[in-house]
Amino acid sequence: MTALAHDRIQDTRDRTLEAALELFMARGYFNTTIQDLSERAGVSVGSIYHHFGSKTGVARALYQGLMGELEAAVDDIAARPVSSAEQCRAVMAHLLAFAEQRPRAMQFILEARHQEFLPEEPPMCSSQPFVRMRELVRRGIERGEIRDIDVNVAATSVFGGALRLIAMRLDGALDTPLPEHLDALWTCAWRGVAAP
Amino acid sequence: MTALAHDRIQDTRDRTLEAALELFMARGYFNTTIQDLSERAGVSVGSIYHHFGSKTGVARALYQGLMGELEAAVDDIAARPVSSAEQCRAVMAHLLAFAEQRPRAMQFILEARHQEFLPEEPPMCSSQPFVRMRELVRRGIERGEIRDIDVNVAATSVFGGALRLIAMRLDGALDTPLPEHLDALWTCAWRGVAAP
């Protein structure tokens, strides 16, 4: 296969996934038909089935791609040789920026009830990015940066505020861009859990 | 209409709503058919349409009932003549207990993408119970109990941790009953926002 042909195939896949993200989040997965997808992406129904096998297949490809991206970002931050506090803050900053720049993608990760159309995927709390975030917090406790409390309580306390504010923004209930709130959010989160 | 007849009608409605809550949350709204509802509730398809008009009607009745309940609980707490801190703590305790005792109901309130099947309802962040919770926090700032920061940041910081932990529990990713974490959650939340 030539490089050009490969690009054209990538293009069909990408156009389909982009249309899927847009429509799934605007109207919901079940309110979006393959026909809608086909029209929006400018790709025929046959091609969609050729590449993804089923409607579920489209959703799965989208899900795994986005989760993989987020996981990679968290892993990258986790590898930095800095304090747990700085790592957690960087993750929070990344989440806010990501949500602001690609709201639909963030919405798909956070709000979509994947269980409803991707029963084989784990619930969001058990997905890799969120497992990694808890891991950061666990190390913070080990290092004595964070008080010695239940790791789940600590992790949800650190990131819960930011995630709720992101949800508000994605719901259209918040007018200010998320990154502007980073400092205030981080101060609240870290004061809550920091070791004395 | 006799009191007895009235009770029988209530019973059909209640059985339907109970079945709906169970099935909508177990399989999702779109994966549940009216037939499923009818069988589970022991009520005929015709009766369901007689009482609720449509499948959406069932979801709407469920939604408004549960939101009304939660709103009443928050209002009750808001009326108590105590500090904002105590009010917020009481709301947090209520949320944890509610999620533990009626997980499906809490799941429906928190996780269901109502927008997908109830487009006319406001997004969750703008629903009455959550508006009232922000109001509690706003008063806390006015009274000087909470630092003078953006009210949305303060509100999400106060309740975000608890809501994420509830989500974990509802996802089956947390083994311990939620109310056991109240003290730890509250300490984190309040330390984060409390005025010096």
Place this chain on the structure above:
DNA sequence: GTCTATATTCGGATAGAC
């Protein structure tokens, strides 16, 4: 690999008896 036209299933909603 891409497309159009088509088949088949399924589920929301209704009619009308009791």
Place this chain on the structure above:
DNA sequence: GTCTATCCGAATATAGAC
């Protein structure tokens, strides 16, 4: 108010030409 039997539109998926 409750029920059963039935309609009908819609949407996933496929067949088969190019």
